Amino acid sequence: MKKYKDLDCVLLVDDDISTNFIHRRIVENAKIDVNVKEIxxxxxxxxxxxxxGKYEGQEDAPKAGIVFLDINMPGMNGWDFIAEYKKLDEKHKARIVVVMLTTSLNPDDEQHAAMVEEIATYLHKPLNIGAFAEIASKYFEEIKEE
Known part of the structure; x- marks a missing residue:
């Protein structure tokens, strides 16, 4: 099983519980040692x-290294999340790779994502093992066991 420096947790942000479940299984099947948190x-x-909020005092929880973010969610959508994320203190954003993971076929969404510095990449659902493994190896250094 591979391990990457600073990749302790993958955060799945999607209002669809079934999609989060499927994506959790994909991450787990990628044979990368990482925690998965579904929100x-x-x-x-x-x-x-x-x-x-409900995570107050939980600074010892695994720190997200990758955030897979859906665009279309009720209330605060993915774009609203990015607007608020930009305002966060750097200590909360350090070493986080944000990936838009969506069913949106709107080319404007992809173009918008390409212009947002905080979004590392834009993918169409569903996530697959190869795409996850590629993102992990592109943005994080593999820890070689001796």
Whole structure:
């Protein structure tokens, strides 16, 4: 099983519980040693990243290295999340790779994502093992066992 420096947790942010379940299984089947946290709202995801709300006092929880973010969610959508994420203190954003993971076929969404510095890449659902493994190896250094 591979391990990557600073990749302790993958945060799945999607209002669809079934999609989060499928994506959890994909991450687990990628044979990468990482925790997976499923969250169904953008607001809760921000709370997780900043140890606020119901996550207050949980600074010892695994730190997200990759955030897979859906665009279309009720209340705060993916774009709203990015707007709030930009305002976070750098200590909460350090070494986090944000990936838009969506069913949106709107080319404007992809173009918008390409212009947002905080979004590392834009993928169409469903996530697959190869795409996850590629993101992990591109943005994180593999820890070689001796």
């Amino acid at each position: 169904t709202s953008a607001k809760e995801a921000l709370d997780y990243l900043t140890y606020s």
